Structure formats: structure tokens, C-alpha cells
Amino acid sequence: MNVLRTKRIWVAAVPLLAAGAFGLFQKPASAEKPSSAESIARCATRLKTSFLGKGATDAELKAADPQAAVDAYLKAPEFVELFSRFLNSELNPAPGMTSAEDATYHLGKYILSNDLPYKDLFLGKFNVVVPNAQQPNNVVVQPDPNGLGYFRSRAWMVRYAGNELAGIKIVTGYRIMQNITGLKLQAVSNAEGVDTSKAGRSAGVCAQCHFQDWSALDKVASILSVRKGTGDTMTFTPPTTATVDIDGKAVTDDASLVARLVESENYNFNTCRLAFKFLYGRPENTCESQVFDKCVTEFKKTGKIQTALSTIAKDDSFCQ
Structure with missing residues (x-):
């Protein structure tokens, strides 16, 4: 696609x-209809x-x-298509390598076509799947009692699993927060030989973004599943942390994280x-x-x- x-x-x-x-911006001059x-x-x-x-x-x-x-x-098919593509461009840094990786587009189109609440894009019980591996461009949205918007769709999970040494899904946590709240963090490249493990990230200037802010990347990622392996053989195991505090509320897994962000x-x-x-x-x-x-x-x-x-x-x- x-x-x-x-x-x-x-x-x-x-x-x-x-x-x-809500209150600090200036008020615009009065406007009149043409x-x-x-x-x-x-x-x-x-x-x-x-x-x-x-x-x-x-x-x-x-x-x-x-x-x-x-x-x-707002009910026209052209709008649904145009806005779904816009959403996909805003909630992903680049086009997916496959159509299934653009899960935002597919579920966004489904949400708009069925006049569903916008939060269902993130919280809805859906799964974005490819029913037939021989037809990779045939992507469909299916009801799934274990679904979490598009965040548990396998192609999206693999795309944003990241490459952290111990399988901590820092990239996944960031993408979830960015997609829902618009959070913007700037990644910094380390010099060769710098410790990029969890211990290294907890030291110096890295600690604020990874462990201290409300959006601390390692803290958020600790309640997500852990990546094992790479590519098509990648699997996910249960999280390593039971509970973390996100802006004053306990969060225990990806579902409670998403719910906390959506209510903000x-x-x-x-x-x-x-x-x-x-x-x-x-x-x-x-x-x-x-x-x-x-x-x-x-x-x-x-x-x-x-x-x-x-x-x-x-x-x-x-x-x-």
C-alpha cells in the first residue's frame, strides 16, 4: 500500500x-461567516x-x-481514506515495509467507516491481520477479545519491538505514548563504547528521559512484554515489573497504560x-x-x- x-x-x-x-493563549479577533x-x-x-x-x-x-x-x-469515502492516510503518517515515522505494518491506517479506516469513538483506535478489541500469507496486501481488521487497538497486532508489535539488549521494549512504549498523547522525545546517538544497557541508561543525562519523567521510557517499558528473538521468529514473554506509577496512577500492563493515557x-x-x-x-x-x-x-x-x-x-x- x-x-x-x-x-x-x-x-x-x-x-x-x-x-x-486552556487559558494562557490570546483570544482571537471575532470572525464572521463569509x-x-x-x-x-x-x-x-x-x-x-x-x-x-x-x-x-x-x-x-x-x-x-x-x-x-x-x-x-465527514461521511464521504474520500474523507475516510484521506484521513486514515493522514493518521498513518502522523502516528508512524515512515511507511511500513508491509501493508500490515501500517496498522494505524487499516484500523483508522475501520473506526471512521463504522463511526466508532476515536479511543477505539487504541483501546478497541481488534486485531489487524493478514489472513493469507500468500496475499500480504490483503489486510483486514478482526474482532479480538484480547485486542488493544492496533497495539497487539503482530506486525505492529514486531515493527516497534526495538533492539534493546535485554529485550525491553523501549521503542514500543514510546510509540504508544506518542500515538496517544503526541509526546515528542529526541533520540541521541551515543559514542562508541558507551554503556547502552539499563545500567548505562540510568546514569547521567540519560536518566531523566529513561527513569525520572512521567514518560520515563524504561519505566513504561518495564510493564510491557519482553522481546525474544528477531524477525518472523520473534516471541514475547510476560513483563518483568508488576506495577509502575504513571502520573499518579498504578499501571500494570499495556492495557492499563493505554487506558491511563486515553483518560489524560x-x-x-x-x-x-x-x-x-x-x-x-x-x-x-x-x-x-x-x-x-x-x-x-x-x-x-x-x-x-x-x-x-x-x-x-x-x-x-x-x-x-
Whole structure:
């Protein structure tokens, strides 16, 4: 699958931004709906291009209220495809080597097509599988009582198992936190001969990111399964730690970790940031705090990312 990729730079770490999103930003100037024929046509074009990736029709260019079409756009197959590809590009650093590795795309498309809550992308009882190994591009989403969004789908697990010496899945833990909250950490290359074991990571400047912050990589990874082997023969054994504290709550495994992250304000914040990036091609600006806060409020009511997108696109400021 040739999955569309549009990577953009994350402007700051989520824990800092989440505090600023509700009250510290400036309020934007009041906006009004477009009135002239030219501004209506411009609004219609912008909406159709943003949601469906194509130009507006003659009728849409002359519609009295172009933003009234947003609800219909959100149900269109073109939107489902476009947004699923966008999600895949935002929640993965690069395209997968196989279609199954792009589990975010497949489950994202399933969630949107079935009008499910956005959190099901991470918490839903699903498995992204290849039923027939002879048809590797035939990827399907199946119900699975042991599922955890796409995080327990084998292709995704193998892709992000990492190469830590003892099989500690540091990469997996980071990808889970990044996907749900937008956490951004910068990897640093060590000089040759530096101890990269758990003991080495617990010393010096490495300790903060690996053991001390709320998102401490080794701490989070310690309650995940342990990688054994590589490639197609890779297996996973039970975690080495029973419980860790994540931002004041006990976490015992991948499921409780994901649940803890989804109930956080950072999850709501990151969802609206993704909606902004999809519609505007960039994260929100400080002067857009009013509509951003409204996005968070409305998203909490339904739990659906379509609500976040609709709130932003229907705001008068979108068609200024």
C-alpha cells in the first residue's frame, strides 16, 4: 500500500502545551461567516479540498452556507481514506515495509467507516491481520477479545519491538505514548563504547528521559512484554515489573497504560491538534486558542474525532 506521507514538525512537548491550551493563549479577533460571492466560493473550495482532496462543484461554490456541507464530507469515502492516510503518517515515522505494518491506517479506516469513538483506535478489541500469507496486501481488521487497538497486532508489535539488549521494549512504549498523547522525545546517538544497557541508561543525562519523567521510557517499558528473538521468529514473554506509577496512577500492563493515557488531558489536546493539522496543514497558533478550546470541549462530549474536525471547520474563523 502506498500510504500518503506528509510529515510536519511538532512544535513542543505535549505536557507543556496542554497546560497552555486552556487559558494562557490570546483570544482571537471575532470572525464572521463569509458573505460575498468571492468569499463563499473561497470557503467552499477550502472545505472541499481539506476534507476530500478535490475542488468544489459549481453548486458548492454558490451555496449560501458552504460550512453546512461539513457533516456530509465527514461521511464521504474520500474523507475516510484521506484521513486514515493522514493518521498513518502522523502516528508512524515512515511507511511500513508491509501493508500490515501500517496498522494505524487499516484500523483508522475501520473506526471512521463504522463511526466508532476515536479511543477505539487504541483501546478497541481488534486485531489487524493478514489472513493469507500468500496475499500480504490483503489486510483486514478482526474482532479480538484480547485486542488493544492496533497495539497487539503482530506486525505492529514486531515493527516497534526495538533492539534493546535485554529485550525491553523501549521503542514500543514510546510509540504508544506518542500515538496517544503526541509526546515528542529526541533520540541521541551515543559514542562508541558507551554503556547502552539499563545500567548505562540510568546514569547521567540519560536518566531523566529513561527513569525520572512521567514518560520515563524504561519505566513504561518495564510493564510491557519482553522481546525474544528477531524477525518472523520473534516471541514475547510476560513483563518483568508488576506495577509502575504513571502520573499518579498504578499501571500494570499495556492495557492499563493505554487506558491511563486515553483518560489524560494530553489525549484530548493531541486529538484536537491532529484535527488542526489535518485541516490547516499545521498545528494551532496561539491566536486560535478559542476555537481550539472549543474543539476539546466538544470532542469530550462525543469521543469522536469527526466532532473535533467539525468544530474547527464550522467555526467562522476557518473561512475568514
